[in-house]
Amino acid sequence: MIEELAKLSKSPLGxxxxxxxxxxxxxxxxxxxxxxxxxxxxxxxxLEFHLKxxxxxxxxxxxxxxxxxxRKFVELTEEGVEELSEVLRVLREAVGDG
Amino acid sequence: MIEELAKLSKSPLGxxxxxxxxxxxxxxxxxxxxxxxxxxxxxxxxLEFHLKxxxxxxxxxxxxxxxxxxRKFVELTEEGVEELSEVLRVLREAVGDG
Numbered sequence: 226m227i228e229e230l231a232k233l234s235k236s237p238l239g240x241x242x243x244x245x246x247x248x249x250x251x252x253x254x255x256x257x258x259x260x261x262x263x264x265x266x267x268x269x270x271x272l273e274f275h276l277k278x279x280x281x282x283x284x285x286x287x288x289x290x291x292x293x294x295x296r297k298f299v300e301l302t303e304e305g306v307e308e309l310s311e312v313l314r315v316l317r318e319a320v321g322d323g
Numbered sequence: 324m325i326e327e328l329a330k331l332s333k334s335p336l337g338x339x340x341x342x343x344x345x346x347x348x349x350x351x352x353x354x355x356x357x358x359x360x361x362x363x364x365x366x367x368x369x370l371e372f373h374l375k376x377x378x379x380x381x382x383x384x385x386x387x388x389x390x391x392x393x394r395k396f397v398e399l400t401e402e403g404v405e406e407l408s409e410v411l412r413v414l415r416e417a418v419g420d421g
Binding site: 227228230231232233234236239240241242244245246248249264265266267313316317319320 | 334337340364414415
């Protein structure tokens with residue numbers, strides 16, 4: 226178990242900020258960049274940096290939605306949902322209750 | 324809650340390998356460098372790198388015990404136990420069961 230936890234360092238979600246981003250997206254179909262930034266209390270630059278890493282790893286997808294103001298949207302990919310559930314499995318086992 | 328998870332990036336234990344090292348040490352009074360390396364399946368260089376970061380942050384203490392062969396021992400400091408329980412609290416809340 227503890228070896229699996231150490232191996233999470235190799236996962237794109239093996240970083241608390243990126244794990245928080247994925248968890249936030251898991252409970253929503255999609256989120257706006259601004260909403261995500263406020264919820265996690267990140268700077269725009271920091272969020273941009275982590276979203277790029279997640280997008281390069283195929284974990285999230287970002288796109289622009291057009292309404293009155295163009296807004297950037299972010300959502301988990303299917304691959305992202307799978308990777309997140311694996312990371313949650315390992316973390317739950319490692320930090321189990323009590 | 325999700326904001327607290329993102330903030331773990333600032334903790335010395337906000338890294339899966341370092342969290343695994345601290346969890347391994349929590350359940351033992353102390354561990355040998357060799358035992359820790361095997362249990363986590365790390366290279367000596369990688370373990371050395373993380374132990375240095377943890378020691379600089381006051382989370383662990385390392386020292387040499389002298390017997391037939393000098394061996395390097397590692398143990399959590401009181402501060403390390405406190406930091407670990409705080410990190411476990413945030414992680415349990417974030418990844419809670421189900």
